[in-house]
Every structure is written in C-alpha cells, then in structure tokens.
Amino acid sequence: MNNAAKPRILLVEDDLTVQNLVSTALDLHGYVVSKVCNGQAAIMDAVSHGPSLIMLDLGLPDIDGIEVITKIRSWSAVPIIVISARTEDSDKIAALDAGADDYLTKPFSVDELLARVRANLRRSSMASSESTEASTFDNGPLHIDYAAGYATKDGRELSLTPTEYKLLVLLAKNVDKVLTHTFITHEIWGTSWDSDLASLRVFMRTLRKKIEADPSHPKMIQTHMGVGSRMQRL
Amino acid sequence: MNNAAKPRILLVEDDLTVQNLVSTALDLHGYVVSKVCNGQAAIMDAVSHGPSLIMLDLGLPDIDGIEVITKIRSWSAVPIIVISARTEDSDKIAALDAGADDYLTKPFSVDELLARVRANLRRSSMASSESTEASTFDNGPLHIDYAAGYATKDGRELSLTPTEYKLLVLLAKNVDKVLTHTFITHEIWGTSWDSDLASLRVFMRTLRKKIEADPSHPKMIQTHMGVGSRMQRL
DNA sequence: CCACGTCCTTAAGATGCCGTAAAGATGCAG
DNA sequence: CTGCATCTTTACGGCATCTTAAGGACGTGG
Numbered sequence: 001m002n003n004a005a006k007p008r009i010l011l012v013e014d015d016l017t018v019q020n021l022v023s024t025a026l027d028l029h030g031y032v033v034s035k036v037c038n039g040q041a042a043i044m045d046a047v048s049h050g051p052s053l054i055m056l057d058l059g060l061p062d063i064d065g066i067e068v069i070t071k072i073r074s075w076s077a078v079p080i081i082v083i084s085a086r087t088e089d090s091d092k093i094a095a096l097d098a099g100a101d102d103y104l105t106k107p108f109s110v111d112e113l114l115a116r117v118r119a120n121l122r123r124s125s126m127a128s129s130e131s132t133e134a135s136t137f138d139n140g141p142l143h144i145d146y147a148a149g150y151a152t153k154d155g156r157e158l159s160l161t162p163t164e165y166k167l168l169v170l171l172a173k174n175v176d177k178v179l180t181h182t183f184i185t186h187e188i189w190g191t192s193w194d195s196d197l198a199s200l201r202v203f204m205r206t207l208r209k210k211i212e213a214d215p216s217h218p219k220m221i222q223t224h225m226g227v228g229s230r231m232q233r234l
Numbered sequence: 235m236n237n238a239a240k241p242r243i244l245l246v247e248d249d250l251t252v253q254n255l256v257s258t259a260l261d262l263h264g265y266v267v268s269k270v271c272n273g274q275a276a277i278m279d280a281v282s283h284g285p286s287l288i289m290l291d292l293g294l295p296d297i298d299g300i301e302v303i304t305k306i307r308s309w310s311a312v313p314i315i316v317i318s319a320r321t322e323d324s325d326k327i328a329a330l331d332a333g334a335d336d337y338l339t340k341p342f343s344v345d346e347l348l349a350r351v352r353a354n355l356r357r358s359s360m361a362s363s364e365s366t367e368a369s370t371f372d373n374g375p376l377h378i379d380y381a382a383g384y385a386t387k388d389g390r391e392l393s394l395t396p397t398e399y400k401l402l403v404l405l406a407k408n409v410d411k412v413l414t415h416t417f418i419t420h421e422i423w424g425t426s427w428d429s430d431l432a433s434l435r436v437f438m439r440t441l442r443k444k445i446e447a448d449p450s451h452p453k454m455i456q457t458h459m460g461v462g463s464r465m466q467r468l
Numbered sequence: 469c470c471a472c473g474t475c476c477t478t479a480a481g482a483t484g485c486c487g488t489a490a491a492g493a494t495g496c497a498g
Numbered sequence: 499c500t501g502c503a504t505c506t507t508t509a510c511g512g513c514a515t516c517t518t519a520a521g522g523a524c525g526t527g528g
Binding site for chain 3: 439450
Binding site for chain 1: 251255341342343344410412458459460461464
C-alpha cells in the first residue's frame with residue numbers, strides 16, 4: 001500500500017513507560033510511529049492508516065491480542081511483531097500460529113527490537129515487490145527455482161526428497177519469520193499430530209546436512225527453543 | 235476482446251469487507267471494477283461485459299469456484315486470479331488445472347494483489363499480440379521440428395510413435411519445468427485416469443530408450459519422486 | 469548434583485513409488 | 499483374415515523415501 005520513504009509503524013502497548021521507550025527509539029531511527037493502547041484502537045488504526053509494520057503487546061486491557069492478530073490477518077499481510085512477557089509463553093506460540101511474524105520477550109534490548117523491525121520490513125518489501133514471475137529465491141549460496149522445482153547450493157543442484165523440498169520452500173517463503181512446529185507440520189502433512197514432530201526433526205536434520213556449510217552449527221535454519229524454526233537471511 | 239484504456243476487472247467475492255477493500259484498491263489504481271458475490275452472477279457478468287481480468291474467491295455461497303472457472307474457460311481465455319483461504323495444495327492444483335492463471339492465499343497484501351493483476355494483464359496482452367512462436371527446439375543432441383512434426387538425435391531422425399512424440403513435445407515446451415503426472419496424462423489423453431499412470435511409465439521408458447544416451451541413467455528426462463517429470467536443459 | 473524437557477543424531481524397518489519386461493488388446497493396412 | 503505397429507495392462511524387484519524408535523547432548527530449574 002504505502003511505500004513512502006518513512007515507514008509507518010503502529011505501536012500497540014498499554015504500559016506507557018514501555019510505549020514511550022519504544023516509540024522514542026523508533027522515532028530516532030526515522031520511523032513514523034502511531035501509538036495506541038488497546039486492541040480496538042489498534043484495529044481501527046490498521047484499517048485507516050495501513051501501517052508498514054505493527055508492534056503488538058499481547059497483554060491488552062480490552063481484546064485478546066490473538067484476536068487482534070486474527071482480525072488484521074483476515075485482510076492484510078502487514079508484518080506483526082508480538083511483544084510478550086515471559087509468563088505468556090503459550091500465548092506467544094498461539095500468536096505466531098495466528099499469523100504473527102516475530103516475537104520479542106520482555107525485557108528486550110532496543111538494539112534487538114530495531115534489528116527485528118528492519119528484518120521484518122525488509123522481508124515484507126521483498127514479498128510485495130516480487131510478482132508472479134519472480135519465481136526464484138536466493139540466500140547466500142542457496143538458490144531455489146520454484147518454477148523448475150529444484151534448488152542449488154553454490155551452483156550445484158541439490159537432490160532433495162519431496163518433503164525436504166517442501167520444507168525448504170516453506171522456510172524460504174517465510175524467510176526471517178519464526179514458524180511454529182505445528183504450523184510447519186500442518187503445512188506439510190495437512191493434518192498434524194504429535195508424532196509428526198519427530199519426523200520433522202529428522203527432516204530438519206537431513207535438510208541441514210544438504211544446505212548448511214556446517215550442519216552441526218546451522219546458520220540458515222535456526223531453531224527457537226520450544227517455539228519453532230526460522231530461516232535466517234545471510 | 236476489449237483493449238480499452240481502462241481495464242475492466244470482475245471481482246467475485248462474498249465477504250463484503252474484503253470486497254470493499256479490494257475494489258477500493260483497484261479503483262484507486264485506475265481499473266474499472268464490477269462486483270458480484272456469487273458464482274451465478276459471476277458467469278453472467280463475464281458473458282455480458284467481457285472483463286479483462288477476473289478475481290475469483292473460491293469459497294462462494296452457491297457454486298463451487300472450480301466449476302465457475304471451468305464454465306468461463308469453456309469460451310474465454312481471460313486471465314483468472316483465484317483467491318482462497320484454503321492453503322491446501324490440492325485446491326491450488328485443482329484451480330490451476332481447471333484453467334486459473336494465478337493464485338492468492340488469504341491473507342494477502344494489497345501490493346501483492348496489484349502486482350499479480352499487472353503481471354497477468356501484461357501476459358494476457360502479450361499472448362494476444364504475439365502471433366508466431368518458435369517452430370524448432372534444440373537440447374543437446376536432440377532436435378525437434380514442430381512444424382514438420384518430427385525429431386532427430388545427432389542428426390538422425392527418430393522413429394517415434396504418435397504418443398511418444400506428443401510426450402516429447404510436451405516436455406520440450408516446458409523445458410526445465412516439473413510437470414505433474416496428472417498434468418501430463420491430462421494433456422495427452424484428455425481425461426486422466428489412475429491407470430494412465432502405468433502407461434505413462436511405459437512411454438517414459440520407450441522414449442528414454444530412444445533419446446537418452448544411456449537410458450538407464452537418463453539425463454534429459456528426470457523424474458521427481460511422487461511428483462512428476464522434468465526435461466533438463468543440457 | 470540430579471531430574472526434566474527439548475532438541476539432535478543415527479539407524480533400522482516399513483511403505484510405496486518407479487523402472488522394466490513381457491504378454492495381451494486394439495486398430496489399421498493390405 | 500492376417501500381420502504389423504501401437505497402445506494398454508499386469509506383475510514384480512529394487513530402491514528412494516518416510517516413519518519410528520532409541521540414545522546422547524544441552525540447558526534449566528529445583
């Protein structure tokens with residue numbers, strides 16, 4: 001929607017101390033910040049202003065944060081970064097499954113916050129600028145040709161099994177975004193049950209062996225303990 | 235068809251929130267938009283107004299979206315972009331097989347939607363303006379003369395049966411692209427049954443015996459386990 | 469220090485797809 | 499009708515792939 005020079009960021013946070021801290025930091029780095037302190041106002045602002053990114057605290061006074069995400073996700077693909085207290089671990093996962101892009105756990109450093117904002121804005125602009133004919137993906141030595149249906153590393157074709165390829169594509173299409181285990185298994189197997197998690201681990205292993213420079217110390221596919229995995233842009 | 239200055243777009247969507255969002259976005263970018271909210275009205279509008287492009291939500295109250303595509307495709311080559319909340323692969327494949335040109339999964343960004351619209355309108359106008367296409371094909375020792383209707387390997391003419399030739403041309407015209415079994419059988423036999431798959435394997439074998447240097451270790455026609463086949467450019 | 473949970477790694481067994489050959493069916497020319 | 503070319507069907511061995519299970523590494527909290 002808006003590709004103006006200054007990205008507009010919607011900050012949803014009811015703790016005024018944190019709100020001021022974050023908005024000041026963002027403001028200093030050239031972002032335009034809208035501040036609201038409840039879910040209702042957040043949805044209204046998202047509809048009317050069409051922000052480039054949303055930072056959402058899960059602990060809101062009026063609506064459940066998950067519901068806010070679901071509502072916005074029904075029509076918009078705007079990046080949503082969730083802020084949560086450590087006590088809300090399960091909520092964090094639910095938020096990601098509902099369509100959130102990333103999460104920050106309180107307390108967080110401003111540097112980390114800014115890094116996440118940059119990464120998600122970058123991914124978002126990538127996704128919107130690529131139209132249907134942009135059917136390739138590059139990340140470091142890795143190259144995927146979606147139309148042809150294969151991937152290469154350092155120019156040499158990788159022999160990936162169907163499931164490995166599916167998994168790779170899923171991660172690549174959501175680069176810089178944390179994907180929960182349940183989301184991944186659901187996308188790959190359609191219906192997900194617990195036992196799929198064991199298989200998923202094996203596939204992660206075999207995939208890493210094929211695409212990572214040092215499979216024992218993976219750079220591309222990072223795991224988030226108790227949450228899921230993320231493909232990191234190199 | 236109609237190549238007026240302002241392309242007319244037919245929007246088929248029963249969710250009024252999404253309908254308004256999309257139609258507003260399209261309107262702002264200079265498209266003329268017709269809005270309908272069920273399959274019956276969609277077909278009527280497509281017949282009477284002859285839109286330049288159709289955006290179709292698969293989840294309609296009256297008719298199945300796939301059926302709408304089939305109906306329209308029976309007389310028109312207008313680009314059809316499908317919108318669906320379903321992420322299932324099978325739905326995507328069914329829609330594309332039925333004749334859809336592109337696919338958007340909810341939620342989507344407005345930017346992405348506009349990009350797809352532009353891309354498909356461009357391709358559509360390309361297709362209607364281009365009159366001639368390449369009448370030969372070369373790949374390594376293989377040479378196909380579409381106009382004359384025969385193929386050679388190392389200059390010597392191959393004696394291919396009609397079905398083998400059909401299969402070869404199909405692969406050649408989609409070089410470097412993976413073709414699914416169902417797509418291939420559908421293209422060759424019109425209607426595809428499960429049992430055709432067995433035949434297809436036999437034809438793959440005989441074709442490979444004729445065009446591959448080492449039929450036991452094929453280079454040109456590669457198989458993708460559980461998916462399909464691909465002709466590889468040498 | 470131990471108990472626990474999560475993740476990593478490996479290997480073996482089960483499953484299903486693919487390649488292959490050969491026999492049977494079909495269609496067409498003479 | 500007969501022979502030939504082509505297509506379809508059937509059957510089976512081999513192998514790629516997936517699943518399952520078990521043990522080890524690592525960090526965390528009691």
